[in-house]
Amino acid sequence: MPLLLLLMAFLLPPGAGAGEIIGGKEARPHSHPYMAFLQIQSQQGLSACGGFLVRNDFVLTAAHCWGRTITVTLGAHNIHRQERTQQRTRACRATRHPDYNPQTNRNDIMLLKLARPMRRTSAVRPVALPRGRARVRPGDRCTVAGWGQLGLNRRTNRLHEVQLTVQSDSGCSSRFSFYNSQTQICVGNPRKRKSAFLGDSGGPLVCNGVAQGIVSYGNKLGTPPAVFTRIRSFMPWVNRTMRRFKQPCKT
Template sequence: MLRVYWITITAVCVGLEGVSGDKIIDGTEAKAHSRPYMAFLRIRKGKNMYNCDGFLIHPNFILTAAHCQGENITVRLGAHNLLKNERSQQVIPVEKIIPHECYNEITLVDDIMLLKLKHRARITCEVNTISIPKINEPLDLNKCSVAGWGDTKTNGTGSSVLREVNINVRFKSLSQIFGRGSGKKGACHGDSGGPLVCTGTSNIPTAVGIVSYGPKRCEDPGSEVYTKVSAYRDWIKKKINASSSA
């Protein structure tokens, strides 16, 4: 499998005007605000703007993929339709970008990053945190899904509305999870950094993975690769504690 970053690059002057809502490969539109942990990221790097996703794990912190780094990042929480001025939305600049120290741009090992928000997110019905798993927590890997504002096809455009698709976990390594939906169902460009959500203890939705990379063409067969969140639980806790006390 080719290791292809799943970010969407747009020119600085190009926004989301005119984009379609038919995104996430062969998926469906999510019920509005049914995933209150989802975060839409606008990332500036040089003259380019990148789109990634992330998820709120603490009122002050977003978890996402390390390959979504940039010089400046703005987080949008509480969104469903990015083209609408929804009252639920909270736009918060990122104060500190914290990629994993061992992240490798070639192998995409340790593709995980924390974003410290400039101020705390206001917890509401549309904006809330999601649990991350303990190292040995029992999980129902038969009930997993991924969501995002990414493309439905290679070289497509970003979605205006959040879309979702079910994912079948195929196998796990020490630090990664491999999975794919049935047929061509799955994530695509622009979905990087979003959570692979499975059922955890007491049927609580739990972010077990982070969208990292997939086939060169989203429609091609093969597994998508997710950073395994539980493998980095100690790192996450350490970085949150250090940044919160700074």
């Protein structure tokens, strides 16, 4: 299957479809050095997701991006080119949240332990995770990046970005029956044609330099708002999991 088609082949709850960057622009090369491109082999075939480096040996992504084998590429801008900045490895362990529900996409978060640590460069660098009790609020402006589609029939090989505004929880609870304000964030002004869409699942919502959310799901047409996993709610699990698997993978 051509790689461009892989960007459309990921799992979402019935009636959902988040993933591509709509209404954004091409990112300046390597301006998001934490971004990871995931190629996934599962029983359903090949697919692709986004992810983001949170430590030299761990990438955070969405639980619905799970597969038998996951190849992780860091330092990429054009995913169809062998750029000198790219570093590629495999996920030797994929740990989904134990309470992940594939029917509702609740607790849609997964940690990937990398087979080898990534070397920090200007094009490869981890992003900060939430600390303390501060949380994103309606009106906050954040950035999402990904290699997903630019529209229903528009595809790209290059990393794109878009600025999105955090919405009140009612904007998603009235639209999605399984929305949970404690573990999810409602993102994207419904009056603007800007959103994440097919292929961007697992990518980060970055607010003031901190990854606060993970692209999870939205509606089939990509009209905002969309639902993001609230990372802050899962930080105890994230820290516990990274400590548990801190030793290098056995080859």
